[in-house]
Amino acid sequence: MMKRPAHSDDRFTAIVGLVGFVSLTSAVLIAHVNPATAYELSIYASTPTLFWVGIGIAYLSAAVVSFSTTNALHRRLGLVLGGAGSFAVVALPLIRGYFYYGVNDAMTHAGITRELTAGTLTPYGTAYPAVHTLAAFLSGVTGFSVWQSALLVPPVVAITFFVFVPLVVRAVVGGEMALVVGAFTAFLLVPIHQFATSLFPHPSSQAVLFVPIILYLIVGYLRSPDLGYGSATAFSAVVLVTIGASILLHPMQALNVILLLVAFALVGFVASRWSNTQSWWDHRSLVPVVFLSVIAYVAWIIQSPGVLDTGGIIVASLGEYVSGVSPGAGAAIGTQSNSLQSIGSSPAVIYLKLFTVSTLYIAAAVALAVAALTNRPTWLEDSADTRRLLLSLVGGLVLTAPVFGAYLFGNVGRYYFRQASFMMVIVTILGAIAMTYGLLKLSKTGLQTAVKPSAVTVFVVLFVLSAVVFFNSPYLNLANQHVTESRIDGYQTTFDVTSDSAVISGVVQEPDRYHDALRSVDSDPRLSDTLNDSELRNLQDRPGSEWYLVLSRNTYEREVTAYREYRFSRGSFESLERQRGVDRVFSNGDTELYFVP
Numbered sequence: 011m012m013k014r015p016a017h018s019d020d021r022f023t024a025i026v027g028l029v030g031f032v033s034l035t036s037a038v039l040i041a042h043v044n045p046a047t048a049y050e051l052s053i054y055a056s057t058p059t060l061f062w063v064g065i066g067i068a069y070l071s072a073a074v075v076s077f078s079t080t081n082a083l084h085r086r087l088g089l090v091l092g093g094a095g096s097f098a099v100v101a102l103p104l105i106r107g108y109f110y111y112g113v114n115d116a117m118t119h120a121g122i123t124r125e126l127t128a129g130t131l132t133p134y135g136t137a138y139p140a141v142h143t144l145a146a147f148l149s150g151v152t153g154f155s156v157w158q159s160a161l162l163v164p165p166v167v168a169i170t171f172f173v174f175v176p177l178v179v180r181a182v183v184g185g186e187m188a189l190v191v192g193a194f195t196a197f198l199l200v201p202i203h204q205f206a207t208s209l210f211p212h213p214s215s216q217a218v219l220f221v222p223i224i225l226y227l228i229v230g231y232l233r234s235p236d237l238g239y240g241s242a243t244a245f246s247a248v249v250l251v252t253i254g255a256s257i258l259l260h261p262m263q264a265l266n267v268i269l270l271l272v273a274f275a276l277v278g279f280v281a282s283r284w285s286n287t288q289s290w291w292d293h294r295s296l297v298p299v300v301f302l303s304v305i306a307y308v309a310w311i312i313q314s315p316g317v318l319d320t321g322g323i324i325v326a327s328l329g330e331y332v333s334g335v336s337p338g339a340g341a342a343i344g345t346q347s348n349s350l351q352s353i354g355s356s357p358a359v360i361y362l363k364l365f366t367v368s369t370l371y372i373a374a375a376v377a378l379a380v381a382a383l384t385n386r387p388t389w390l391e392d393s394a395d396t397r398r399l400l401l402s403l404v405g406g407l408v409l410t411a412p413v414f415g416a417y418l419f420g421n422v423g424r425y426y427f428r429q430a431s432f433m434m435v436i437v438t439i440l441g442a443i444a445m446t447y448g449l450l451k452l453s454k455t456g457l458q459t460a461v462k463p464s465a466v467t468v469f470v471v472l473f474v475l476s477a478v479v480f481f482n483s484p485y486l487n488l489a490n491q492h493v494t495e496s497r498i499d500g501y502q503t504t505f506d507v508t509s510d511s512a513v514i515s516g517v518v519q520e521p522d523r524y525h526d527a528l529r530s531v532d533s534d535p536r537l538s539d540t541l542n543d544s545e546l547r548n549l550q551d552r553p554g555s556e557w558y559l560v561l562s563r564n565t566y567e568r569e570v571t572a573y574r575e576y577r578f579s580r581g582s583f584e585s586l587e588r589q590r591g592v593d594r595v596f597s598n599g600d601t602e603l604y605f606v607p
Contacts (some may be wrong), residue, residue, distance in 0.1 A: 113492070277398060364479055546585070
């Protein structure tokens, strides 16, 4: 079969790319002119179908162009198109005019940003000020509200993940295939899951997505020539600045970064002692960087009591587990399992929905780790520099695994899921490297004609599987964390019309989070109460002389639709209008306030 001329291939990829950019632009415009007008239980179902069609065409076009073209410019444009397609989904709450996205922790982070903007709180007043300071800066520069500026932060950080994951993969492996596979891996946002890392303002989540920048700089530092004290200082300073940024993003994730640095340093030390060919392992020492990073880390956490308190809780919980006082490892997982079974789902189903893509990358990473550790296949013998970097990344997983174990066996909230997200950044990069080697190997066999079409198909399918879990939805038996302006107005009115001594309760969702966002991040025990189903049906039985119940539309949709009345029945909510002595103070169509004298 005759090979098509290069100019013919260029014309084909140019047309495909043009179709992709037109589809992407149309999709974004369609979503923007169809904004959310009320609470949406699912951002997927509420967004026009044409948006998803346009994104699908754009992403498919990006994959076709990136994997098939031999034109470097077209390949770059294909990667930009793919990244823009994924970014459009990540930024969908902004595109569709959400007032805010994220409840619970995200509300408190909005409150911290508000206080920073107002000058009532300094960056030193919080353990992880980077996200809040960035949001406050964006608010000042753009004139956006605190809510909108905070909502800008997650997409901005996601862009850094999209850019630096492929750069790390190419830095380790080399070549255009590494860049393409790394990019389409990054667009999947594999470390993001809905248990503890999400796409709303959340310092731990943003710290996880920031890690590839540090890894890229570490690889560059190790390979850079040591030209003397000045050179070392200049490059070290760049690395240290990014590590300092990770400390300010989230100290607990920064601890993982330091462990990763230690892994690189240890592999270098061992290699320099055991290697028969010193030039194979001729990397600069990371010891000075590790030393200064530890000093910076200790200096920050000493003046941040919250970090030390969290560490104390973890140590105490782990001690209780060892002594047999606390429940079994990951007790929260068992509770969630029972809940899922009660609403007709199962842990296996949720796992497949959330972690199918992650599992594929874990399998690829394990295969690569075994190859690096055993020096099989033989191509690793001719690429000792790459092998050292792979062993360093594997070492990072080994050193961070005990932290995961401490969180899990200590049964400390959902910290083990946050730890897993950090580890998945390393797994994602290792998996992308393994896939790159696999595609390069297949390209030299009789299957070479099927490699590129297969790669396009696989990465498009992986993107679909990933994008459907970027946000909470009934698909995962979860409710969208959409926050409407009416709900914020409702809580503002609630705090205005109630006295400072009034007890205000909610249904699962505590009013104190909204108090954080609107009034003060100082804890107020009057606002931390929630009801169960029986209490909701019998409000008069609640003690107290001045007691209120606040409900929002998302509470009803979450409990009745997403959770299928597992915790609260439809009848329980409807009973509020019939209960004696229960007065509705106001309703704005989204939020209702009831008074129980």
